Amino acid sequence: MLEELPTTLRTLVRELSRLPTIGEKSAIRLAYHLVSHSNGLAESISRAISEAASTIKFCSTCFHLSEGEKCSICSNPSRDSSVLCVVEKPMDVIACERSGEFRGHYHVLHGLWSPIKGVSPDQIKLSELQMRVQEGAFKEVILATSSTVEGDATALYITRMLSPFGVAISRLAQGMPKGGEVEYADDFTLSRAFMGRSKLE
Amino acid sequence: MLEELPTTLRTLVRELSRLPTIGEKSAIRLAYHLVSHSNGLAESISRAISEAASTIKFCSTCFHLSEGEKCSICSNPSRDSSVLCVVEKPMDVIACERSGEFRGHYHVLHGLWSPIKGVSPDQIKLSELQMRVQEGAFKEVILATSSTVEGDATALYITRMLSPFGVAISRLAQGMPKGGEVEYADDFTLSRAFMGRSKLE
DSSP states (O other): OGGGSOHHHHHHHHHHTTSTTOOHHHHHHHHHHHHHOOSSHHHHHHHHHHHHHHHOEEOTTTOOEESSSSOTTTTOTTSOTTEEEEESSHHHHHHHHHHTOOOSEEEEOSSOOBTTTTBOGGGTTHHHHHHHHHTTOOSEEEEOOOSSHHHHHHHHHHHHHHGGGTOEEEEOOOSOOTTOOGGGOOHHHHHHHHHTOOOOO | OGGGSOHHHHHHHHHHTTSTTOOHHHHHHHHHHHHHOOSSHHHHHHHHHHHHHHHOEEOTTTOOEESSSSOTTTTOTTSOTTEEEEESSHHHHHHHHHHTOOOSEEEEOSSOOBTTTTBOGGGTTHHHHHHHHHTTOOSEEEEOOOSSHHHHHHHHHHHHHHGGGTOEEEEOOOSOOTTOOGGGOOHHHHHHHHHTOOOOO
16 A cells, blocks of 8 residues: 555655554545645644744653743742642643643653553653652642553552652542443442542532 | 643644644644654654655646656556546545556546535546547546545536547446445445346346
8 A cells, every 4th residue: 555655655654653543544644635735734734843843842840841941830820839730741731721620730750650661760750759849849749640550550659759758649539430321331440439439418 | 722832832733733634632632742752753754744745746647646747657557548547536546556456547636526615627637537538548437436426426527528539437336335234324325236236147
């Protein structure tokens, strides 16, 4: 299928396939769309990618993506500086912000502790997290890592790491997702939902 | 959601959203992936897009995408030059090639006749098709436009346009897709499948 394509198109398909959720078939469709439209789409996308890649860095405090030395959240004085939310990756910050429920600060780990995937604790931003908590400004640290084996392991690791500093540590509630039907819920979710049940009266 | 992002990232998200099948959420995910990986992904994708866009043109004969004046199919002497397959867009050429069933030449219309979408016959490569057929090299023209209102209308239009030239004109068979269950087939497909039924003995 690919060998029929002109060389530069084949290169483009290969590059696009490196993106998450883009398989070879989608990559071919995108590549064709990019080269067969003469409205400047290819040029402006190409420019936008290289401009974003060269200007976006990591915030020196929380490691969220940022254009400057500090990200827009760290440099916003109206955020609650007594609560810290620990997440795996920048996309998680966006998701938490969308929920509208959290107004504190973030710490982006850039990964989760995973012996299976060969990710050790020193490869993620854990010592930086410890330093921030050690400085003593936070009253509570919310662990918002995913409800997966790695997310659980990392949350446990952080809980132990931060226990000497006398800060409150909490984890996102685990239970039924909004709209989730009991019939189709997996065992794990349902058992967590039972354990975490809340009193109504 | 978007206003939280740094400017260059927002621009990138907007540009990526212009691609087919990429909504805002996917665009944000792709944008984050592009800027948060330091393995040169952003640079090489950006380069591949602009290189492909600047080298890929339309074949001067069949209007398929091509790096040179003529595409690899038009310049391949082993293709059957007596059959011409008419398709809507370059992706359709790839699909037909993948079927392995067709070894002739193609003509890419770059659109379908659609009064509703404001596409008139002179906006697609119909006069070029007429010229190719008029020159007399083809014995058969296969209309491989989609089984949609526009595909049907365009096929009818072409049939009338080419009728003076005494060339055989055929259309792709319409019927049950491979693996399709009768119970779930839509009325139109089933009625076409009845009309086009083939004798077994």
